[in-house]
Amino acid sequence: MHKVQEKLLKTLERENLSGKTLREIGNIIGEKSAQKIKHHLTQLQKKGFISYNSAKRQIDKLQKISKEGFISIPIVGMANCGPATIFAESNIEGYLKVSKKISPNIGNLFILRADGDSMNRANINNKNIESGDFVVVDSEQKVPDSGNYIVSVIDGLANIKKFIPDSQNKRIILRSESTKDYLPIFIHEDDDYNISGKVVDVIKK
Structure with missing residues (x-):
């Protein structure tokens, strides 16, 4: 997994990112490019880790099943x-x-x-x-x-x-x-x- 995606998931575990702009999220995780943030949020959604609605600025971390069940x-x-x-x-x-x-x-x-x-x-x-x-x-x-x-x-x-x-x-x-x-x-x-x-x-x- 890309380092930006790892940072996003770790951040979502401790705070709510919904309502924040891409630039604000980037500032939180130390990534300047808003387009990179959008790209990696989209990738996390495709992988099933998050639910992401860019229009509403809604980001929710989804439950993931571990290998241990x-x-x-x-x-x-x-x-x-x-x-x-x-x-x-x-x-x-x-x-x-x-x-x-x-x-x-x-x-x-x-x-x-x-x-x-x-x-x-x-x-x-x-x-x-x-x-x-x-x-x-x-x-x-x-x-x-x-x-x-x-x-x-x-x-x-x-x-x-x-x-x-x-x-x-x-x-x-x-x-x-x-x-x-x-x-x-x-x-x-x-x-x-x-x-x-x-x-x-x-x-x-």
Whole structure:
């Protein structure tokens, strides 16, 4: 692999390059030519290491499967396990290496760090969710079944809850499963709400 490509990948592991100009990226890695930066970003995309949209200045490092059968999943922030009080952010903080057996949809996974104790009696592959745990989310599964654990965003705030549809009252109920008593969250049709994905596993802290 070309040295410029190696520098780009190493830089993407520690910081988000999306939104930056080619010249700004070049300054970060010590390469003056903007055209060379564009060329090597394109090559990395062809090799499957990154997703690159030059028009939108969007650059995302993709999961790569190692010879040992591991993938690196991006950690994109935190989600609250109590009331929805932590803003949802999509900046990549780092990567966690896990077995590729964690899910069949390895290209759609991201990780959030849980905050709070309202899901400490959840059961995801015989594991609960405690504050500080890494929660693995499949972003492709945005139409959950009743009883699934999901990550949702309410008014720009991320949270982890159990999904219960209530068609009779035209609403969604997001329930906690905790040793403490937490009130459910009721979502109606006109609320600012969307589902980011289904929780598929928990990596204990």
